[in-house]
Amino acid sequence: MRVLLIEDTTGLGEAVRDQIRDDGHAVDWVQSLSFAEVSVKATSYNLILLDLMLPDGNGFDFLKSLRKSGNSTPVIILTARDQVSDRIEGLNAGADDYLIKPFDLSELSARVGAVARRYRGDPNPLVKIGHLEIDLCEHRIRANGQAVELTAREWALFEGFVQRPGTLLSRSQLEDRLYQFGAEIESNTIEVYISRLRKKLGRDVIITVRNMGYRLETYEH
Amino acid sequence: MRVLLIEDTTGLGEAVRDQIRDDGHAVDWVQSLSFAEVSVKATSYNLILLDLMLPDGNGFDFLKSLRKSGNSTPVIILTARDQVSDRIEGLNAGADDYLIKPFDLSELSARVGAVARRYRGDPNPLVKIGHLEIDLCEHRIRANGQAVELTAREWALFEGFVQRPGTLLSRSQLEDRLYQFGAEIESNTIEVYISRLRKKLGRDVIITVRNMGYRLETYEH
DNA sequence: CCGCGTCATTCAGGTTAATGTCAGGTCGAT
């Protein structure tokens, strides 16, 4: 399942993201509404987790305009305990459920799992990039129709590219995908994994941008 | 599709029954848990609609014991809006979805239809994967024509794979199939059951993806 | 209430493959 997490608090965001990943779902995490709007237009999600207090605007308005534009993706609101009126307003605005902060991660899992069960059987969106077919939900990749197996780290890295195709990703951004907490890394691990990905997926899939980082090539040439 | 409706309120029960009948499904309507238990043992349903407030007991306990006995029929809980904790507990106990009373009959139809679609997906209830023939309704498996007996736990696990063939299932997803949500597991139970399934069904049926989980192999080697 | 069998769970020891590191090479910019 594809989940969009909209949450500006870094600590909470990381925890939620990791938990949902452990449950086997693909997570995009954005920290502001402006990014959320771009993501929603670019991708189709199965679930949106929406914090209401955000730096650049009100979550309600985002939710309302989402619904107004015909998007019926399930939305679970993340809100603080005392804001009762928020919860009511949220449900009225078209949310499917809400979670009261601070919430238990297993409770989060339960709700997300319930949505996932509801969507079971629906076809997953396949991302096609050149000769690759990527199913982010099922963690499957085909290269020229042949299934390709990636290891955990390889997948973690590659998923980052697929979620932002064509975007330049810096080394530190990639490190954050491999290791939980900005763990310092002194060796050339990134390079090694890029190398392994290229070996499995094809030489031209990932382009290196000298002194800057890497990006996913989005078209066949 | 066969639906079991467990609801003691007469008016609501009639309305729901009629609606689902109109949608073309066969409905059994019982008004207490004691009757429900008999029905569940006598018949195999595709869906159970479960009210939580019943005269002769708690809906949760019914649901839990149902799951424990290896029955994985989809369950939709009918509950009142203000009983938030009920909903959480219901999902944790193994419900697939919930409907908040008072609910719109068309919403009921939609949810029931979603479950129906899942089961109609394969007009033939027999799923064939490699040398295996799996009857999801009857809980029966044949390997090379030979019947194979699975225990309740083994089936619970294997069913998860069959419902999403080829999909990578994480450990926590598999644990959720074996136990109620949140039940922390410290030992290698999953591995043991995978091992047993492989022994009974064939070595190559389930492949392990290290550090990530397992997946059902969908083609014959 | 007691034995019996079945199933669930844990443990221990062996096996395997993912992972991070390094070394030596290639490539590109200046």
Added chain:
DNA sequence: ATCGACCTGACATTAACCTGAATGACGCGG
């Protein structure tokens, strides 16, 4: 030509995984 950045084959380490066997829980018939 030089230097730094990047690539990649090889390898030791070790967590992850597998599985036979021991232990515990549960239900059933007598």
